[in-house]
Amino acid sequence: MKKIKIAYIGGGSKQWARVFMNDLALAKGLDGEIGLYDIDREAAVRNQKIGERINEHPDTVSKWNYVVYDSAEEVLKDADFVVMSILPGTFEEMRSDVHAPEEYGIFQSVGDTAGPGGVLRAMRTVPVYQEYAKKIQKICPNAWVINFTNPMSICVKALYDTFPDIKAFGCCHEVFHTQDFLCCVLAEELGIEKPNRKEIYTDVSGINHFTWITKAQYGDVDIIKLLPSFMEKHYDEGFYEHGDKNRYKTDTFAYANRVKMNMYQTFGALGAAGDRHLVEFMNNRWYLADKETVDNWKFALTTVDFRIKQMKERIAESIALAEGTKAVEVKKSDEEAVELMKALLGFETRVSNVNMPNRGQMKDMPFGTIVETNAVFSNDNVSPVTGASLPTAVKNLVLRGLYNIEDCYEGIKERDFGKIFTSFINQPLCANLSKERAYELFSEMVVNTRMYLDGYYDVDGELARVKKQIL
Amino acid sequence: MKKIKIAYIGGGSKQWARVFMNDLALAKGLDGEIGLYDIDREAAVRNQKIGERINEHPDTVSKWNYVVYDSAEEVLKDADFVVMSILPGTFEEMRSDVHAPEEYGIFQSVGDTAGPGGVLRAMRTVPVYQEYAKKIQKICPNAWVINFTNPMSICVKALYDTFPDIKAFGCCHEVFHTQDFLCCVLAEELGIEKPNRKEIYTDVSGINHFTWITKAQYGDVDIIKLLPSFMEKHYDEGFYEHGDKNRYKTDTFAYANRVKMNMYQTFGALGAAGDRHLVEFMNNRWYLADKETVDNWKFALTTVDFRIKQMKERIAESIALAEGTKAVEVKKSDEEAVELMKALLGFETRVSNVNMPNRGQMKDMPFGTIVETNAVFSNDNVSPVTGASLPTAVKNLVLRGLYNIEDCYEGIKERDFGKIFTSFINQPLCANLSKERAYELFSEMVVNTRMYLDGYYDVDGELARVKKQIL
Amino acid sequence: MKKIKIAYIGGGSKQWARVFMNDLALAKGLDGEIGLYDIDREAAVRNQKIGERINEHPDTVSKWNYVVYDSAEEVLKDADFVVMSILPGTFEEMRSDVHAPEEYGIFQSVGDTAGPGGVLRAMRTVPVYQEYAKKIQKICPNAWVINFTNPMSICVKALYDTFPDIKAFGCCHEVFHTQDFLCCVLAEELGIEKPNRKEIYTDVSGINHFTWITKAQYGDVDIIKLLPSFMEKHYDEGFYEHGDKNRYKTDTFAYANRVKMNMYQTFGALGAAGDRHLVEFMNNRWYLADKETVDNWKFALTTVDFRIKQMKERIAESIALAEGTKAVEVKKSDEEAVELMKALLGFETRVSNVNMPNRGQMKDMPFGTIVETNAVFSNDNVSPVTGASLPTAVKNLVLRGLYNIEDCYEGIKERDFGKIFTSFINQPLCANLSKERAYELFSEMVVNTRMYLDGYYDVDGELARVKKQIL
């Protein structure tokens, strides 16, 4: 039995924490402490209680000691793993990220990575990450840091740039969904039962939420070669790997893969993220021009009102679970974080996709930038796996996204709104804005969310400086 | 006296040929034959006659033997230099290149490099270049090939990709104008007489018509540092290095450098091409949104009607010069082609900007792509000079342009409209088009110009294939 | 049950074939045909008979159809896997490879990779590999080619250079032995039972027989950090992972790891091959100066006389096994080839070390050269894993070996003895030779083995040319 301490930064999480506690409850051979820290202490305490109820569940294999901490410093002390899943700002900030651009003709399906929303969210999040990186360097430099916070790439960049010897990686399940999609293709085209996604091999490369599959094999079957025939049947109506093709009408997270199929037809490579993410890396006229276009491509724009409603339900559910008015369930999720932790502890060797600094895994991209490829997880080690080269047109799009992140990161690090603005206006989603309108939108969004920026930036000074400079 | 043979492909040129003959007439120590070949034989004969009149001029130092050839093969035979300056298609094709996109909200100031016009022009020109490269390989593999044809980068790419050992480079005078601009800055800020552009040193890197100056020195004066003060005075009204700041109103080739100054303010690097070119590498909402915007930025859209009118005047002038009703003048131009030829013949060592395959001169760009930097011209040799790294945001824009060219070239080489279309729709100027509209425009432009495409592409088949695939 | 065809080139192999047949007999879920082809047909027939006896063994899980073929073309037809394990030339050629240099003060412990022996062996082997690559391209382009022939790197180079789309990799078990060594370190230093080598993670990078371990983890134990204490105890007397530290006295393949430990002390990185191989990449005065030095470092020089004797025994044993006078055994070996094949067939995902073209896995080494690192084996795919950077001094030594291989390969490909000679004289083992003596040795060795060279090279002409040129 390995005894470890996991420090959970953002440990009041309403959804992901529960999935994680669940999977840890089933992690044979592993136990110890799960330290919860959240600026919303109450939420952390709720998760502690839910954790204790999970401990009591008959299916639970590993019982954990749930501890709520009052400071980041305390929770990091002696940590073997640090899990980071935070969201600086409230729904009001998120409302600005997602909806303020709509007045400017920019619709965002997610608004957390690329596009104007992604830039603003990065502005709030990266300074916090810089501080965490310094704390980790000081308190638990040997801990493995697993990042779930978006925008993924720039958060991981901040960790490595601030503390170069950090042992960190970013996890994202978007690739998994695309693997599920490919399994559906397999099942239909070969007339077999749908295999588990772990039975296929995919070669992935790109950047988070804009990752690409250049190879997909099931035994000696090249799944990519099955796509044309599959698309012939499903392109018009769409196809959803997790349910009905029209579910996007009622489920804001669903999509019919019409975008993914269209991009495959166009570029000859398959995007390995949900359609809602892929579209945000393309010029806004392609798939996000207006609500009708979005509907036609069969995906949905997730509103912040919906997120607020969802959060209320989740809190209610958390309370019910914590107080025992609702029974906890203990069953393995499709997430891999716990498996990766076990691999790092030497239980097994595992290959999964990961966001890490480029050290050769994508030889056509600049070294040191954060890319997403497969990696081998083994005893206290993560080694990225080299990916095949992307088609030229795709390489171009990925590089654009990647350098936007680099540029945005430089700007945030130097607290220079001028640089941040160049990354803002070069977002594909901002392609229809004049400089003037782009500045207007940028400054509006900055002001909306300044409560979380003033501590780090000279907001008024920088806005004025950029205005003078650029207009 | 060195005796050489220069093969002039496109030797019926109405303007550039004359400049070139002029400069050759003053090339001390050099004479021989100027072979003229043009599909418009009559025009070549006119230039021959003008050449002969230049020979008679008292200021002429070197008298050349002007010969008109009936085939490319003949003119290439025994050539020491091959000058290429061609324009496949007529003004009707150019009208489509430049003006067809206007219906789609896309205005082009030049339309010969980036943007939809650049792609179509490449489609007509590159197959011809592939054929020329093969002929040069066979007939005069040791000749130096000097390219003036646009789109510059993709033409040079075609030469090297088809005949890897070719000794070719592309010449463009846009950087010269920016050097002139910097000399004006110097003069005004230091209160000195305007120096000659050759007295300053500029470090340039980028791609043709989207080259950047990262360093500009006059003695130990860093000219870049003088820009803010200069801009303070001239930003609002503009400044034109060759004359009045409002000349753009009457001279379609003039511009007031407001774009250049604005881009410098935004990115911290100075574009080294005329504003009319720079704008075509930016999203179409920035500087080319509509005619009012263009006017506000103080440059002009060159119409094809104007070019037709200009051409008529030039032909008339050519006839007058050829027939002797107008006197020829012999005076040195600001162009450098003849100096570069003399350097290659061992008369001197010279540094000038040049378009060539990247062999390290821009270490952040993929090797083998065509980039524009300085190069040292010396005895039978051109060695590119390493350029400083560009700011991240600029690197991003340059890479986008560069990979668009790579992608377009691959598509043309493979005669694959699908790939060409991905480079078309990824043009910054096409950023406001939906895929459907982009296809509509692309197919319309292809059909308009198909007379010059049918010999190389399966136009109907490919259009149908792409339509099915992408929509 | 997957039915596959394995083409075994060199299928008369006396030892390795038997190991392989054994492991295949235990490969659950896999059967089909093992095609044997060897220029020594008799030996192949013997292996066929042994195979049939293995089929009869009660422990056998998978029964294979053993077929002897009369030509490479026939055995390759319909092959899913091609196993290559050949030895062009006889023991007389090998005697020259290994022992001819002794007269020149050059002792070789193996003589099959680096050093003069490696160069000559490459000269005989690479032309044969060029021919096989062409046959594979024509007959079974989709087959996976597993190479076991030495010199490993240059054979894999020849395969990829001749047929760039080949699916080939080279397997070598030297890294396994070093992993065993590290398990011994673990056991002793932690006072635990020796783990299986697959329980530790090693990060390897380098070139075949000169691979390096830069990271070795057992859970969160950094095994590298245990080395100093382990060495303190064992450096003087040595330590052998497979038995007694003095076994090298009686077993020519044994060694006491004194070289490996000494190199670790010197360079700060652990060589991941047997001492007998490592020493051949170092100047000949270090570990191979003379027999006394060799003995002092506690390894042995394998003589060709011994190999002849061993071969006779192996043939006798083969006959006995084939005729049934000796009973076959069926038990799993430590080799991984069959596991890798199963991984490629989709049975599992597996990480193992492999020789393949560099596509980013060693970013400090030139792309396209053959390097050895980990790779992920999965459904019909092998993706190299990025390795950590090597210490500067080690990088220097590895690059020297790697460019010697490139240079030698170019020379063989161009049938140019001049280039081959530059790779010969730059071998570390040749460091004590004057150019004259090096040429003398080279030409002597070439003549000794010319029966296997005359078909490919103009031996006399090239020797004379190089002599004139270099002396």
Add this chain to the structure above:
Amino acid sequence: MKKIKIAYIGGGSKQWARVFMNDLALAKGLDGEIGLYDIDREAAVRNQKIGERINEHPDTVSKWNYVVYDSAEEVLKDADFVVMSILPGTFEEMRSDVHAPEEYGIFQSVGDTAGPGGVLRAMRTVPVYQEYAKKIQKICPNAWVINFTNPMSICVKALYDTFPDIKAFGCCHEVFHTQDFLCCVLAEELGIEKPNRKEIYTDVSGINHFTWITKAQYGDVDIIKLLPSFMEKHYDEGFYEHGDKNRYKTDTFAYANRVKMNMYQTFGALGAAGDRHLVEFMNNRWYLADKETVDNWKFALTTVDFRIKQMKERIAESIALAEGTKAVEVKKSDEEAVELMKALLGFETRVSNVNMPNRGQMKDMPFGTIVETNAVFSNDNVSPVTGASLPTAVKNLVLRGLYNIEDCYEGIKERDFGKIFTSFINQPLCANLSKERAYELFSEMVVNTRMYLDGYYDVDGELARVKKQIL
């Protein structure tokens, strides 16, 4: 008239300073102050007096103000140029560098760059350079630093590594001699008068004292192609560009280019340094095996006794010049330092070879290491020119030298004798040493020269540590 201040570190130089003062006296348009600083103040005062006599010479164009300073800080104050030419240690240290290895069978012709002498000299010099770099950063960060001190590459490395924004380059005239050699080839083969070396173009790349010419053009004449015929005539007897082919017998700095020609025959590329330097980058058995071999290759080993004698003569001459008992001469040398300074001041653009950090000029070598290629000197700017790729075998040798320098530099920077020793034993000239003998030699040389090391290294501790570690 430009007024500048030149700070001369090592301003007591007996030879180079005089050449430099001479060239400055003829530098039209330039004057100001030459600040002399030397730990041998007396020598600096002598140069000051010589300078004043030069000022009085009728041919002198520019009169300089010669000032002797008592500290580095003072001489650096307000400097526009810093010239560095120092020699830490006395002839006794140099005697050890050059001659101590002879007991070990290692003969060095120069002993200042590669080989054991180069390593020890680097150990004395680099710490001093680290201090100078810091002073320059503090006192005159915008000054151009011209380095003449050997070992060249590692000194320039120390400057850039310590102060990354330094404007420094290293100058060496060895390439000039090879250019002279090529002019002799031209003259003889074409039957023309020997041109000036500046009339030919050479493409150079490599590292200092081991630079290579891959292209040499005189007009459209490829000089390289003339070499075989020239060598046919001169290979056996040798040829010296500055005089009689047998001058090496009486002039220790002369050589007959037999090595250079032999290396060209072997590698297909022409070394661009004197034979005395080239041989030190090759295994010691090639050209330096013993005195007879050296004599056979027609170059000389420069003894320290000779250097002492020469120095005495030079001092006597200096005194005579300073006191006026010998008349000063004022005539232009073949050195280029003053021309380069004038180019940097904007007088002209100039291309010359230079040692600088690799930023793409040698794309096959690691970026950031110090390489020697051409560069363009212009207004306050030096931009390296890209060089052609070297043949594989040469690339291998250059990389070995380059990584030895990197390794040695790391060791010196970290004051780690272990790393320094790995660079010592990997010197080609040390290839015949066992590790034990190499350590013996290394420690002997360290002890010989410890007076100049003790201030920087824990000499006894490190020697003991390495001994224990490595043996």
